[in-house]
Amino acid sequence: MATEIPQSHQNPDPQISLYYQTRAAHHAVVTSDWLAQAQAAVGHHPEDAVSDNSSLKSAGGEESGNGYSVVNEFNNWRKQPDLAEAVAAIRALASVIRSSQATTMMELEIELKKASDSLKSWDTTSISLTAGCDLFMRYVTRTSALEYEDFNSAKSRLLERAERFGEISYKARKIIAMLSQDFIFDGCTILVHGFSRVVLEVLRTAAQNRKLFRVFCTEGRPDRTGLRLSNELAKHDVPVKLLIDSAVAYSMDEVDIVFVGADGVVESGGIINMMGTYQIALVAKSMNKPVYVAAESYKFARLYPLDQKDMVPAIRPIDFGVPLPSKVEVETSARDYTPPQYLTFLFTDLGVLSPSVVSDELIQLYL
């Protein structure tokens, strides 16, 4: 699959995990006004993208055109800052179905599989991308009645399911925000780490519901995404206090709940998230503060890390601002694994789950 990806779509900077490049790109430029505009613009996007791609597709031929167009399309989708990566992938795969020239079910499934593989190999470090693709494949190919229909109606049924999946995933954030409102009470202090769009949605909804709370926000080095989050929150008149990452334990006494997002939710019920989450969870657990995770269900992955090093490494180089001697090594991993015993609840579009239920869901989905 890798050979089919044109050079331009390779990871331009292999030093940095693509996933984090994307996030950096998003967070550097986007403000919430832009966000609002982008959301409005989403509705118009599908047709344009599709027509472009289908023309590209028919010109490029089946095999290579497929790989090419999927990644292309994915990139188009991905550029919208408010769209999660997995949702972009799902939309891209849906477009593959739409524009597919296959005439039998098997052919279509093979095409989908190829497209999914190419997407996954494009960025191997992104857990939600992999998980989203896998889940989409399972979801879509699980229909048993497809065998009995003629191909076209089966294909349209598949497409419908694919789009429904995309819709659900897209609306997942709203569902999560709704579910978590009960856990934010008036006068509470919430600690958040880094910048998660889901958590932002949760807090924004709470502010809109006129809840009185304040937020402690960690800086989130090296991305310094915490600064962005604090900007966003300030726009909604939420009192925000910025902490440097080391000040978490110092401030934990005043904190009532900890809210984090997740890059991926693993089978044990633990989460993989930005570097520093594990530390915060450890401190919170030792001080008996609940840790809530807001994660969409397509982030559930069939991974099972046993320790911190048991994952695909995602590198994020750190600029310290001063030159370092070459002998000095720098720990550049961008994320860590938080084991399930430190998490209290996961808010997902499937409901409020305890960590052990994640495996339950995964087994039911994959068996």
Next chain:
Amino acid sequence: MDSRRVPRTVSDPKVRQVGFFAPPDRFQSGPPVPTSSSPPVSEISPSGNSLSPVMIPPPRNLSSDMSRHFPPAPISPLRGGRGAADSSIPVGSYNPSEFISPTATADFSEDAVSPGWSRKGNSAKFASSLPTGGIGMASVKQNNVPASGLATVSTRMPKAVTEKGGATGEVQMEQQPGDSKTSKEKTTKAERRALQEAQRAAKAAAKSEGSKTQAAASGVNSINANSGKVPKMTPPKKDSSSVAASEKRGGDRQPDKDRKKDVPHPRMQFDDENRVEKAKRRSVVKQTEARSRVELFRHLPQYEHGTRLPDLESRFFQLDPIHPAVYKVGVRYLAGDISGGNARCIAMLQAFQESIRDYSTPPEKSLIRDLTTKINGYVSFLIECRPLSISMGNAIRFLKTRINKLALNLSESEAKASILLDIDRFINEKIILADKVIVKHAVTKIRDGDVLLTYGSSSAVEMILLHAHELGKQFRAVIVDSRPKLEGQMLLRRLVGQGISCTYTHINAVSYVMHEVTRVLLGASSVLSNGTVYSRVGTASVAMVAHQFRVPVLICCEAYKFHERVQLDSICSNELGDPDAIARVSGRTEINYLEGWTNSENLQLLNLIYDATPSDYVSMIITDYGMIPPTSVPVIVREYQREHLWI
């Protein structure tokens, strides 16, 4: 408690009464002397049967012995009142009032034997009354019965008697409320006999299975025993199936027959002597119970190890109901040749395949039912050789379900072919292919430079290590072993033969070695629904130490070994091995400090085979369904059955 404490000093140390006792104050069949040399078998009264089901008729031989050893009191054997019994007790150094007091219901007409009696018992009688060899006992009882009016009753009684075994607390408790109810018991012997005959006939007609575990079914039980005992050896298979299927915890009062039939893993509580007696009578393998037993584990079977195998081997040609293939497997279990959950299960299924191949339906019988009965018989034979492992239990449940689901219109050869195919598929999919999937998942967790610790000898772990080595991963293995089985040595030999660098150590050193270990790989005999891992004894210790050192513990277990049962400790269900194995060290004959340990009253040796590891110490379970956390085992159990792979 008083009644128990006092007799301790006077009772024979080899036999301990558990529970409350009161002297039998009324023997229909003879002098009501409670201080007689009656063996520790509960008294059974036929009238008790008729009037109150909780009554347990006194053993005929007790009375006969009593008549031998003590002058008969001037009480009619058939209608001794309690008062008469009390007054006429020829007291030796034993005062039955001690026993009467806590169980002081004056209406107590059924009695169990008190330890005081056993003290006075003659040794021959005593030996016969021990729950060893139910048939031998019956014959002894026959001998002891004097030719009197008792004879007619006694021919019936011994069967009931033997099953009543010793007096158990449960039985005692039953008797008391029942006794308080009935106060007349003045029917004649003939009337009682007639009543009992009628009851027996009714019971036999109604199928005697489930009532054994009924609390209040003592009288019923005797009748059951009667009807069940009559065909002593040959098709006790039919009854043994009921025995095997119906034996549950002693306190289980719900005889749901169908449910018990489907229970593949009979866990008889061996401190209930009634059931032990019954089981003895039906047993094929002659085994003597071990004498010096740890009190805490009395609910588990333990037999003298030396005599079972030669005895079984010598009876090879007499075991008609048992197919030779099944017999062979049983002998191999007994000898310890086959060990390990997978090996035992596969051997058993292949033996069943053989027997099914040679099976032919008798005329006028339904294939499904007859075959099921035969399989039940084989299963109870195998249980006698060695208690079933959970994997075997699941396999048997699968087999029985498939037999039950056979379409009725199939011809015999078609049905047999279908079953054989199902067994093959089970072995292939659930064991062989499952192992391959487990290996595939597990090697992804092994990185270069790892130090992998394993305990004992698990077939799954061995396959994983060999496969990882084939793939070229650089790792080191640490094998932890323990006495008396020293199973790790075989694993060590095989691994070293393949070129893996190994360290071998004893379980004493596991905390010393653990700091350099990166992963712990353990096998399991079964994983229970609360995530508890039921595995070779010592596994829990290794897992605990690993947890303390924050080393991840990976359990490798095929999904067919999962069970929906929950177990919180290692005591309620386990297996006891040969205690002599602990006393000896192979190759070191000069270490004989424990020689003659059986003679010491204060010393008991305990050789446990399994233990339960709590789920907190387990990081991950690798099954053929993937890698799952221990909290997801009930999900697998649920899904597994839903996939109709069993049904």
